[in-house]
Amino acid sequence: MTSEYDAALDLTPAEVPGRWAGRFSDGWSIGQAVNGGLVMAVAVEALHRQLAEQGDAAHPDLVAVSAFFLTASQPGPVVVDTEVLRPGRTLTTGQVSLQQPGEDGTPVPRMRSLVSVGALTGTPARRQPPPVDLPAPEDCVGSGDAPPGGLASSTLLQRLDLRLDPSCVGWAVGRPSGRGVMRGWFRFADGREPDPTSLLLALDGLPPVAFELGIPGWAPTLELTAHVWARPAPGWLRVEVTSEVLSDATMEEDARVWDSSGRLVAHSRQLCGVRVPEGWAPAG
Amino acid sequence: MTSEYDAALDLTPAEVPGRWAGRFSDGWSIGQAVNGGLVMAVAVEALHRQLAEQGDAAHPDLVAVSAFFLTASQPGPVVVDTEVLRPGRTLTTGQVSLQQPGEDGTPVPRMRSLVSVGALTGTPARRQPPPVDLPAPEDCVGSGDAPPGGLASSTLLQRLDLRLDPSCVGWAVGRPSGRGVMRGWFRFADGREPDPTSLLLALDGLPPVAFELGIPGWAPTLELTAHVWARPAPGWLRVEVTSEVLSDATMEEDARVWDSSGRLVAHSRQLCGVRVPEGWAPAG
Numbered sequence: 001m002t003s004e005y006d007a008a009l010d011l012t013p014a015e016v017p018g019r020w021a022g023r024f025s026d027g028w029s030i031g032q033a034v035n036g037g038l039v040m041a042v043a044v045e046a047l048h049r050q051l052a053e054q055g056d057a058a059h060p061d062l063v064a065v066s067a068f069f070l071t072a073s074q075p076g077p078v079v080v081d082t083e084v085l086r087p088g089r090t091l092t093t094g095q096v097s098l099q100q101p102g103e104d105g106t107p108v109p110r111m112r113s114l115v116s117v118g119a120l121t122g123t124p125a126r127r128q129p130p131p132v133d134l135p136a137p138e139d140c141v142g143s144g145d146a147p148p149g150g151l152a153s154s155t156l157l158q159r160l161d162l163r164l165d166p167s168c169v170g171w172a173v174g175r176p177s178g179r180g181v182m183r184g185w186f187r188f189a190d191g192r193e194p195d196p197t198s199l200l201l202a203l204d205g206l207p208p209v210a211f212e213l214g215i216p217g218w219a220p221t222l223e224l225t226a227h228v229w230a231r232p233a234p235g236w237l238r239v240e241v242t243s244e245v246l247s248d249a250t251m252e253e254d255a256r257v258w259d260s261s262g263r264l265v266a267h268s269r270q271l272c273g274v275r276v277p278e279g280w281a282p283a284g
Numbered sequence: 285m286t287s288e289y290d291a292a293l294d295l296t297p298a299e300v301p302g303r304w305a306g307r308f309s310d311g312w313s314i315g316q317a318v319n320g321g322l323v324m325a326v327a328v329e330a331l332h333r334q335l336a337e338q339g340d341a342a343h344p345d346l347v348a349v350s351a352f353f354l355t356a357s358q359p360g361p362v363v364v365d366t367e368v369l370r371p372g373r374t375l376t377t378g379q380v381s382l383q384q385p386g387e388d389g390t391p392v393p394r395m396r397s398l399v400s401v402g403a404l405t406g407t408p409a410r411r412q413p414p415p416v417d418l419p420a421p422e423d424c425v426g427s428g429d430a431p432p433g434g435l436a437s438s439t440l441l442q443r444l445d446l447r448l449d450p451s452c453v454g455w456a457v458g459r460p461s462g463r464g465v466m467r468g469w470f471r472f473a474d475g476r477e478p479d480p481t482s483l484l485l486a487l488d489g490l491p492p493v494a495f496e497l498g499i500p501g502w503a504p505t506l507e508l509t510a511h512v513w514a515r516p517a518p519g520w521l522r523v524e525v526t527s528e529v530l531s532d533a534t535m536e537e538d539a540r541v542w543d544s545s546g547r548l549v550a551h552s553r554q555l556c557g558v559r560v561p562e563g564w565a566p567a568g
Contacts, residue, residue, distance in 0.1 A: 064507045064555055066350030068377050068398045070370040085396055086354040090533065091506065093352050095396065112369055112379065112398060114352045116507065127464065127530040127566055180411065222375065223348045223400065225509040227555050229531055245548060246411040247513055264529060269553055271348055271511050282411055
């Protein structure tokens with residue numbers, strides 16, 4: 001059985017060299033767009049397929065990706081263009097661009113990214129932040145338990161088994177903590193185990209930290225850079241997202257993901273857009 | 285009088301559309317390469333010039349840049365190709381690629397980057413980390429005072445007035461702290477005041493954090509992403525660089541820069557290569 005995630009990464013070679021054709025189903029949307037984590041995963045998958053086609057089997061794992069989101073991706077066909085910039089011994093770096101046909105058929109650029117792939121090991125990092133402390137998954141708040149708060153229409157949440165730390169869900173009942181922290185457990189709802197590329201969904205899959213700062217509404221990712229440190233062990237992932245900078249119209253979010261063995265497997269930083277309510281003041 | 289930094293950013297339009305020609309002098313080298321901060325600044329400058337040529341005056345400030353370093357830049361001519369990906373109202377995003385002629389004249393790709401520019405204000409951020417505490421500049425260690433440690437041959441240090449916190453220079457006398465922190469004051473030696481683009485040199489201008497972890501040697505940047513939060517006030521910049529992940533051959537460095545008014549003006553994260561000595565163990 002193909003997992004929902006693997007089905008979403010299905011790509012076929014197009015006639016233009018380096019080009020791949022895919023489709024965003026309507027199962028990965030959040031707000032008015034396809035989730036950025038999935039968009040990035042499709043980009044990385046295209047580079048992997050391109051390298052495989054070129055006979056490069058030495059760089060099976062995502063190591064680093066920086067994605068600039070140009071317009072919001074929509075369910076429907078997607079065209080993915082890859083360019084290998086530098087084939088290397090330890091790292092190979094490429095560029096991946098995504099576009100979708102607009103209403104009149106003109107291609108609309110969605111996202112452009114730079115991606116480095118290599119070979120990760122199971123070796124623990126020599127230095128890493130300790131895994132975030134979380135209540136057991138059964139003591140956390142599942143997507144099904146969470147009051148709407150604008151997420152009810154998200155099809156993405158049906159693909160994920162997300163268990164939020166009860167101390168980070170005050171926003172859902174109108175009492176955001178003001179701390180700028182979002183934490184929880186993450187795995188795919190259908191049991192698909194994590195791999196380096198799918199960690200992008202964990203890094204970008206929790207509700208925006210802005211919610212816990214009392215800033216509701218859509219917080220679209222403008223730019224996200226992720227580093228992957230190890231191949232994740234099977235099982236639950238722990239995710240913590242924090243923020244230390246909020247400006248007038250943008251903020252940053254730092255995400256960390258640990259696997260079930262306690263290793264930091266990935267982290268990311270993103271710049272996202274926010275609409276700060278009139279009269280907003282930092283809590284605490 | 286043109287400052288040394290502005291002279292380094294001098295670019296002339298080339299015959300190919302979107303292309304700019306420049307030159308790396310031998311005044312900005314560190315280890316065996318031109319400093320990554322300067323390489324990124326040249327890329328951003330090229331995009332600004334391209335946009336100016338196209339009549340876009342609404343996006344004068346660097347907001348975000350992600351750069352992937354493909355090979356080490358060398359003193360000599362450099363060719364900078366720009367591509368505007370999405371002209372926007374608040375942000376315009378482009379791609380900038382740098383190449384240099386190899387020994388046989390073949391272009392060698394040096395760096396590829398994605399860059400978003402916009403209009404920053406002097407408004408303080410609504411949330412930000414407080415400025416790092418530092419001894420007064422005159423109580424810090426100047427580049428001239430620092431024992432060699434492999435930096436003596438760096439021409440970059442002659443362009444900068446760098447004053448390191450004495451608590452972060454144990455590496456220079458064989459006693460690294462093991463904390464993974466590097467801190468100091470930064471300004472250009474010739475008094476050139478900072479602007480959003482030049483903050484890239486502050487973000488990437490301190491000695492590698494690896495030194496304070498007991499890992500000597502060259503720590504080449506593989507990827508660096510920076511966000512700029514405000515136009516810096518004139519005067520000294522405070523810089524703090526920390527690291528929380530060290531793997532077998534790579535580590536990450538997080539840099540923060542505050543201006544003389546105490547505002548966080550930029551931060552960055554980079555993935556860099558390291559050669560961990562045999563038998564290395566974390567201190568503390």
